[in-house]
Each structure stands twice: as C-alpha cells, then as structure tokens.
C-alpha cells in the first residue's frame with residue numbers, strides 16, 4: 001500500500017531535529033507549559049499575523065474554549081455547515097447552544113453565504129433563539145468565503161469562530177491567513193492535519209486581549225489572572241503538551257515548503273482528473289493547504305475498489321452530513337433539508353494527499369480513475 005498521508009517520510013526529514021528538541025524538553029523537567037509552548041505560540045501567531053495564539057490539547061478543545069469565552073450557551077443559535085467533522089457541531093451542542101445548519105456550495109464544499117444569510121434571517125424572524133455566532137469551516141484546507149461572511153456577521157451582530165482545524169496556513173483572497181479570519185480562530189495539530197504533532201493538539205488565535213485572557217483562564221480550570229487557585233469561572237484542563245510543542249516547532253520549519261509542495265501535488269491531480277471527475281474548486285485568490293484532495297463521482301465505490309486493487313488507499317469525508325447524524329436527531333432535521341451537503345456526502349471521496357506524493361503515483365491514480373469512470 002502507498003501511504004494515504006506519508007508521515008514516515010516527513011519524520012525521516014526531521015528525525016534528528018525533533019529528537020533533539022524532545023530530549024531538551026525531557027532534560028529541562030518542564031513538562032507542563034515548558035518554554036517550547038510559549039515559543040511555539042509566538043511563532044504560530046506571527047505566521048498567521050494574529051496578535052495572540054494559545055495552544056491547547058486538541059482542535060475540539062480549541063472550539064470549546066472559543067465558544068466558552070464568547071459565552072455561548074442555551075438559547076443561542078450558532079450557524080454552521082452540515083458538511084464537516086462532527087467536532088464542529090458537537091462542541092456547540094455540548095454547551096447547550098443550538099447548531100443551525102446552512103447548506104454548502106456544491107463546488108467549494110464550504111458553507112454557501114446565500115443560504116447562511118437566509119438561515120440567520122429565519123432565526124431572527126422566529127425570535128426563539130438568540131443568533132450568536134457563525135462557525136465557518138475551512139474544509140479540506142480551503143478558506144470559507146470570508147469576503148461575504150465577515151460583513152454579514154457584522155451586519156447581524158454575530159461573532160465568527162473560524163474552524164480552521166484542516167486549514168492552518170491557508171490564504172484567503174483578502175490576503176489573510178487561516179486561522180486568523182474570525183473573532184476567534186481554531187486549529188488542530190492532529191497528526192493527519194496539514195501541520196500536525198505526534199499526538200493530539202490544537203490552538204486558538206485572536207486579536208482581542210480580553211478574549212485571549214478569558215481563554216487562558218478557561219485553559220487552566222478557569223483560574224484568575226494572577227492566582228492559579230482562585231477559580232473565577234468553570235474551565236477545562238486543556239493545556240498543550242510541551243513535548244508536542246517541540247514536535248510542532250520542528251515541523252513548522254518544513255511547513256512553508258510543504259505548502260508549496262502541496263500546490264504541485266494538487267496541480268498534478270487537477271491536470272490528471274480534468275474532464276474525468278469534478279474536484280474541489282479553489283476560488284481565485286485562495287491558497288488551499290489541501291488537507292484532503294476530494295473529487296466527486298457517483299462511481300466512487302468502483303473507483304475505490306479499482307484503486308485498492310492497485311494498493312492505493314482512499315477515504316470518504318464525510319459520508320453522513322451533520323444534520324442526519326443520530327446525535328443530532330433532536331434538532332429535527334430531515335433528509336432533503338440540506339440537499340447539496342447530502343449530495344456531496346453521497347458521492348465524495350478522498351485520494352492520497354501529502355507534500356511528498358510523487359508525480360508518477362498521481363499519474364497512475366488518475367489513469368485508474370479515468371479508466372473506471374469511462
């Protein structure tokens with residue numbers, strides 16, 4: 001089998017450096033919030049141009065910290081996409097707020113700003129829930145349509161919590177980088193994400209001093225600014241491991257080049273699949289970090305079988321849209337409510353994607369797909 005995401009290849013490139021950094025953490029004895037954590041936060045904030053970065057234990061906890069800091073809870077409506085990983089929606093629902101879905105664009109797979117505004121206006125008119133925030137997801141490494149979403153949020157008095165768990169380092173047409181497009185922006189360092197560690201991890205980014213202070217408090221059991229044992233709110237234990245911070249520091253050195261290499265891989269895929277199957281559209285001005293490369297085809301099962309026979313792995317993100325998941329049944333959505341997300345879920349599939357994927361392998365993958373859909 002060729003790897004779906006080639007982490008061993010990357011490890012070979014950083015092995016010496018990463019081992020040295022891990023050893024230095026172990027030697028230091030500072031396992032919780034050691035100096036690597038602060039060093040990494042400074043570098044990540046600078047990379048995306050945010051004032052503050054706070055690392056934490058996962059992308060899921062990053063989202064929870066953001067929602068908690070914004071005071072999101074029961075009675076609040078939080079607008080988001082039905083086509084995402086469950087954590088986006090789970091964290092909203094865990095706080096007792098109500099996820100409100102708006103359908104996606106069939107080409108970018110990201111939330112459709114027209115449907116989003118319709119949903120906001122509908123909830124405003126109904127008057128049952130308080131519209132609080134929009135949670136755009138930068139799916140597969142492509143920024144959502146912030147040129148439309150940010151003015152909309154302002155007009156309706158809503159916060160924007162960017163879920164950039166798949167999109168660290170992506171560039172939006174306005175020139176800003178993810179995760180720095182929301183009131184608070186979140187990312188994940190899960191190993192398979194474009195910038196990963198060797199375990200679980202995540203981070204929040206914001207330009208707002210007050211929100212940053214609140215998230216720091218939440219990160220450490222709701223502590224007060226100057227006393228760890230004076231707990232002024234309910235929080236979490238969501239600190240990022242110092243050892244994992246050392247891993248991300250090492251990988252960050254490769255990262256800019258990896259983003260370039262991902263562009264080459266994606267371009268090769270696009271050429272090979274032109275006229276064969278539609279792939280995710282990257283609108284003008286965006287630079288995706290290609291967490292995944294996902295075409296659509298009703299023949300996806302046949303394609304997966306043909307690729308598997310050639311030792312090429314595939315995956316499916318996401319086979320069930322959020323509004324149809326068992327855990328979300330209480331919201332009362334029906335099949336047919338989000339037709340574009342449902343269509344996407346029924347025919348999308350993911351191809352091997354990583355910076356070190358060779359042109360010859362891509363050519364082989366594309367020719368198998370072309371042969372299968374013929």
Ligand SMILES: *Cc1c(COP(=O)(O)O)cnc(C)c1O
Nearest residue numbers: 058059060085087088165188190
């Ligand atoms: C991976 C992911 C998350 C959760 O990140 P973890 O670090 O695994 O907790 C949230 N949202 C999206 C869109 C993701 O892809």
